[in-house]
Amino acid sequence: MSEATRPTILVTGAAGNLGSEVVDRLLARGARVRRLVRRQAGARAGAEQVVGDLTDPQVVRAALVGVDAVLLVWPRLDAASAHGPVAELAAAAPRVVYVSSSAVDDQAVRQSDPIVQVHSDMEALLHDAGLRSVVLRSDTLASNARGWAAQLRAGDGVAGPDMARTAVVDERDVADAAVAVLLAGRGQPEHGPYVLTGPEVLSRADQVERLGVALRRRLRFEALPADLARSRMLADGRPERLVEALIAASARRPESDLITDHVERLTGHPAGTFAQWAVDHAVEFS
Template identity: 40%
Template sequence: MPEQTILVTGATGTMGGAVARQLAGTGTRVRALVRDPDTATLPEGVTTVQGDLSKPGGLEPALVGVDAVFLMWPFLRSAGAGDVLDVIARHARRVVYLSAKGARPDVVDDDNPILRFHGELETAVERSGLEWVMLRPASFASNTLGWGPQFRTGVVRAPFASQPRAMVHEADVAAVAVRALLDDDLVGTRPVLTGPESLTTAEQVSVIAEQLGVAVRYEEIATEVAASNARAAGIPDDLVNALFSTDREFEPQDTTSDVEAITGRRSRSLRDWARDHAEVFVG
């Protein structure tokens, strides 16, 4: 297959950065869509192109010559997604969309706002005329990065003590994304990507602490307290409301074997992830 050019959105973040890094490692031409190319820090071998998903009319230059797009939608609403996909479809043949485990495109009144917008985006992608792959990861292990400062105090305070999550390493999601972008065998599929075990919040703290050899205890806090802390940290209200809603039940996240089936290697554990990011917690 001729060398391809891939456009990666969200490449300055943990997940998009992992995709860009792994793509560049294959020798693929990688472009990262960023708002400000002068300030973006990206993996070696990745070219920056200016663009903003909230302004689809300005995306054309970034997409010229692009074969496929790794799409991370940065908003909690699907408004504007159709316009963005129309621009993508004028240039690329495929989009790999980072959705979420539990997304249901056929449910328009889902009371989970995060799963609702992912379902709406999946529907928009399907209607775009592009080849597509919907990646449906479970909760990212990187969601625990915010615990770093608390780990250094010896106490982690967080809500949802007994909520089981099948934490997935961003490197495993990126490995599947690379396959989906470069090869044809995943087109039209929705792989569900998880780690090898489902752990409650209390267990996650314990596992990370044990792996890093530090003494840390966990204290559960009310969702109202967590929401107040998040707002004080500058997190937008709509995201705070989605993350810390108290009027719905969280479904446990079961594990799947999709990562291993696609990549040929067992999914990384939270212990693996903690070792890869140790400097955040003990640095």
């Protein structure tokens, strides 16, 4: 990639599991990268850093100067505060890659739970603003399993709210897909939505079992009733609104047996398994 053709990419949520993978890949491909993070974090060599809240239009306006494309990961449980930032995106007119949810149902008047609803609302807001957005509807990220690390360091069980079975997808595959679209330029893929899944449908118990194989331990998953799951998550310090959204998702989100080839379509390689993700990240659980 020559200096003249190097695009400048803004990555929101750049300190998160997905955003950090995207930053690494963009830098490896020679792009100019600007990280938007909520609070001062360790600098990433080769990348600019903007500290501020994505919901603040002034922060977004400053972060967008000279930007060709944006990875948008919306951090809130409602889209009401997105109108100002989306207006800034529309004014700057970069290409936008929005990371949504595979659980969005285009035929539904209202979505199954608050988390899916905000993704649906954001998709509509971006569309109505006339942005050149590509929607990547991601299934459950494998990296969500990192939330079990403390329990697995303390014992051989994972307890929490049960969730619908889905085709859990490796966040590295989602990052590969996002980078492919971010760097596609004028020849970018159609706006989608692309539904990014892993190659097999898994329950929480299935994921814990595969982690056990990777760790060479006999692990178990205990599904907690809603009241107990709620009290434990609140005791762990999770925000009340997030806890209520997770409880609603565990109760209302339907199971899905959907498996797509969209990861391979965008990246040229098939989606990896959760079992391999567990092997690659085993050290984080021991």
